[in-house]
Amino acid sequence: xxxxxxxxxxxxxxxxxxxxxxxxxxGIVILFIASFFISKASYPMDALYxxxxxxxxxxxxxxxxxIMRFMSPILLTGLSVGFAFKTGLFNIxxxxxxxxGGFVAAYxxxxxxxxPLEYLWIVGILGAIIAGGLVGLISGLLKAYRNVNxxxxxxxxxxxxxxxxxxxxxxxxxxxxxxxxxxxxxxxPTLGLDKIFGNNTTDISIFIAILVAILIYIILERTTFGYxxxxxxxxxxxxxxxxxxxxxxxxxxxxxxxxLAGLGGAMVYISSITKVFDSLLTLAPEGFDGxxxxxxxxxxxxxxxxxxxxxxxxxxxxxxxxxxxxxxxVVKIMTAVIIYASAFSLIFREKLVQFFTKKGAxx
Amino acid sequence: xxxxxxxxxxxxxxxxxxxxxxxALGGMFSERSGVVNIALEGIMVFGATFGIFFIYFVPDLMSxxxxxxxxxxxAIISGVLFSWLHAYASINLKANQTISGTxxxxxxxxxxxxxxxxxxxxxxxxxxFKNVFRIEKIPFFGDIPVLGDLFFKNVYLSTFIGLAIxxxxxxxxxxxxxxxxLRACGEHPHAADSVGINVNRMRxxxxxxxxxLAGLGGLVLIIPxxxxxxxxVSGYGFLALAVLIFGQWKPSKIFLAAAFFGLMQVISNSSGxxxxxxxxxxxxxxxxxxxxxxxxxxxxxxxxSASPRAAGEPYDQGKR
Numbered sequence: 001x002x003x004x005x006x007x008x009x010x011x012x013x014x015x016x017x018x019x020x021x022x023x024x025x026x027g028i029v030i031l032f033i034a035s036f037f038i039s040k041a042s043y044p045m046d047a048l049y050x051x052x053x054x055x056x057x058x059x060x061x062x063x064x065x066x067i068m069r070f071m072s073p074i075l076l077t078g079l080s081v082g083f084a085f086k087t088g089l090f091n092i093x094x095x096x097x098x099x100x101g102g103f104v105a106a107y108x109x110x111x112x113x114x115x116p117l118e119y120l121w122i123v124g125i126l127g128a129i130i131a132g133g134l135v136g137l138i139s140g141l142l143k144a145y146r147n148v149n150x151x152x153x154x155x156x157x158x159x160x161x162x163x164x165x166x167x168x169x170x171x172x173x174x175x176x177x178x179x180x181x182x183x184x185x186x187x188x189p190t191l192g193l194d195k196i197f198g199n200n201t202t203d204i205s206i207f208i209a210i211l212v213a214i215l216i217y218i219i220l221e222r223t224t225f226g227y228x229x230x231x232x233x234x235x236x237x238x239x240x241x242x243x244x245x246x247x248x249x250x251x252x253x254x255x256x257x258x259x260l261a262g263l264g265g266a267m268v269y270i271s272s273i274t275k276v277f278d279s280l281l282t283l284a285p286e287g288f289d290g291x292x293x294x295x296x297x298x299x300x301x302x303x304x305x306x307x308x309x310x311x312x313x314x315x316x317x318x319x320x321x322x323x324x325x326x327x328x329x330v331v332k333i334m335t336a337v338i339i340y341a342s343a344f345s346l347i348f349r350e351k352l353v354q355f356f357t358k359k360g361a362x363x
Numbered sequence: 364x365x366x367x368x369x370x371x372x373x374x375x376x377x378x379x380x381x382x383x384x385x386x387a388l389g390g391m392f393s394e395r396s397g398v399v400n401i402a403l404e405g406i407m408v409f410g411a412t413f414g415i416f417f418i419y420f421v422p423d424l425m426s427x428x429x430x431x432x433x434x435x436x437x438a439i440i441s442g443v444l445f446s447w448l449h450a451y452a453s454i455n456l457k458a459n460q461t462i463s464g465t466x467x468x469x470x471x472x473x474x475x476x477x478x479x480x481x482x483x484x485x486x487x488x489x490x491x492f493k494n495v496f497r498i499e500k501i502p503f504f505g506d507i508p509v510l511g512d513l514f515f516k517n518v519y520l521s522t523f524i525g526l527a528i529x530x531x532x533x534x535x536x537x538x539x540x541x542x543x544x545l546r547a548c549g550e551h552p553h554a555a556d557s558v559g560i561n562v563n564r565m566r567x568x569x570x571x572x573x574x575x576l577a578g579l580g581g582l583v584l585i586i587p588x589x590x591x592x593x594x595x596v597s598g599y600g601f602l603a604l605a606v607l608i609f610g611q612w613k614p615s616k617i618f619l620a621a622a623f624f625g626l627m628q629v630i631s632n633s634s635g636x637x638x639x640x641x642x643x644x645x646x647x648x649x650x651x652x653x654x655x656x657x658x659x660x661x662x663x664x665x666x667x668s669a670s671p672r673a674a675g676e677p678y679d680q681g682k683r
Contacts, residue, residue, distance in 0.1 A: 030477075034477075034481060038481050038482075090461050092465075142658070142661070142662060142665075146661075146662050146663075146665055146666055147665045147666045147668055148658075148661045148662055148665045149604075149608060149661070149665065151401065151461075151601075151604070152601065152604055152605045152608065152657070152661060153658060153661065155598060155601040156605070156654040156655070156657050156658045157654075157658070158598075159598060159651070159654040160651050160654050160655060160658075163647065163650045163651050163654075164647075164651070167647045167650075288469070291465055291469075292469065295462055295465070295466075326481075327476070327477060327480045327481070329473045329474075329476040329477035329480065330477060332469065332472070332473030332476070332477075333470060333473040333474055333477055335469060335473075336466050336467075336469035336470035336473055336474075337466070337470065339462065339465060339466040339469060340448065340452065340463060340466035340467070340470070342462070343452055343456075343458035343459055343462040343463045343466060344452070344456050344458055346456075346457065346458065346459075347456045347457065347458070
């Protein structure tokens with residue numbers, strides 16, 4: 001038992017679960033306080049039930065399909081943020097990389113009709129990976145060669161990307177109609193999943209995302225390349241001393257992170273989801289969900305698969321909360337509290353170790 | 364460019380420049396004490412939320428200037444309380460300061476939307492308020508030619524408060540014992556500790572001051588620039604961090620940097636002005652100008668960074 005609890009992986013899972021519990025408790029408090037003051041919000045327990053079931057109490061199997069669909073883009077933006085975190089960088093720019101990737105994918109799938117329609121989605125995905133990677137590359141180069149704080153440059157790129165895309169939308173839109181439907185054949189294939197879940201947006205994107213997560217895990221944990229990137233993250237100077245090209249490492253880390261977020265954009269914009277390139281000028285929320293996913297998953301690619309599922313379920317529960325008189329922001333507040341609590345994981349693990357080593361010593 | 368355009372640009376620069384200065388000064392206190400405060404954006408939103416709610420619910424009880432003062436006090440208090448969470452996480456619990464800051468950002472947005480949707484009559488996240496806070500003309504000073512038109516007519520109380528804060532901040536940072544101790548904690552906390560300075564307490568001061576200023580800055584940004592607060596400060600918290608870096612963590616340079624970004628923001632908003640349409644540049648360029656110039660400026664100023672050496676690292680007494 002003690003050996004089991006001393007395992008770093010197990011401790012991380014415990015820390016994540018504790019953070020979730022913390023978020024849930026806070027959510028309950030918020031629900032009850034709100035229900036006390038506001039007459040229309042009078043069913044806190046009902047709302048809690050909706051949150052805990054991820055909204056599935058209303059939508060069942062179909063809802064599961066929707067959760068799977070919600071999950072793939074935030075799994076990929078989560079991997080993007082997590083990968084950068086593992087290499088010592090904070091990629092808050094997933095939002096911009098995501099929207100650029102999504103735009104390029106949509107552009108390819110609508111305009112490049114000289115490619116057979118059945119294969120077009122693959123080209124679109126590759127285009128999104130390259131485009132997102134290029135956005136990440138800018139932050140990476142600025143950080144590595146000009147010492148520009150990657151958080152600031154990424155935030156600025158988020159806004160530049162958002163404005164650029166909303167200006168370019170007219171290129172792919174129909175002349176008379178600002179919205180248009182992606183040709184069904186050039187979307188990400190569903191392989192019958194839409195029939196199984198009775199929901200026409202469910203497609204294979206979730207499997208693509210999970211495969212990418214496993215790939216990233218292998219790169220980070222089982223290759224020299226991944227080891228070098230992580231070394232740059234732990235201590236840039238030590239890495240350089242050991243003969244690692246730290247500037248190249250930082251540049252590549254941000255590029256890969258950008259590519260992952262760009263792929264996430266493709267998952268949304270060349271699918272059957274109704275989604276607009278926002279001309280109201282708000283940043284793509286998937287990028288920020290990616291931060292929550294990565295932090296809750298402790299930046300571990302495999303952990304991120306589960307945290308993405310969890311956040312996707314919470315997002316699915318959000319709109320259903322109006323049935324009990326609340327709004328979906330409750331879920332966002334809970335997510336924020338969970339992230340706050342997960343920042344304590346280090347001290348929690350220390351305490352756990354202390355507790356069990358003391359106990360062991362007494363015996 | 365004729366004088367009308369110049370006057371227009373300078374006059375409209377102020378509402379952006381003042382909050383940027385205030386918030387960047389807040390960031391300065393926090394980072395100089397050794398705690399990176401990426402939550403400035405969220406604290407701005409949080410402060411503005413309570414300040415605006417106050418104005419929303421107490422419309423006609425007092426005179427406008429008294430009301431805005433009260434709203435500012437409320438924004439400051441809520442900013443301090445909110446930043447306490449960041450201080451606790453990053454000082455007491457030695458948590459990752461980026462994670463804690465991000466959590467605060469996420470929380471502030473969600474919390475505003477949650478409250479606004481439940482409380483406003485319309486049930487939307489926008490909280491509209493009447494802007495009655497503009498001062499038409501300040502007696503005496505408003506009569507000075509040119510300068511009076513520029514700075515003493517149609518102004519907000521916040522402008523003068525912002526300038527006062529700038530003066531006080533430079534004084535505190537450079538001319539008081541407190542300022543010296545604060546800076547020591549951000550540069551070399553172990554050395555500071557060895558001469559009897561309580562590093563954790565100084566860092567608490569740094570973060571809480573940044574909370575107060577960011578909360579105030581959020582409200583001060585919202586009031587002149589809009590009549591409906593939707594729970595966003597459009598990335599100004601992050602722009603303030605850029606101002607802080609561009610301003611090399613020094614009050615006077617921060618003020619100049621904020622003026623520069625304020626000017627960029629005005630240019631971005633005034634693409635319809637006769638002078639700018641005559642230049643024939645695409646509207647798209649104006650939209651990205653504040654963000655693009657930030658990137659370019661940082662590219663050329665970051666390599667010789669004067670960032671406090673210990674910023675971002677939790678203080679560990681046992682560490683060498």
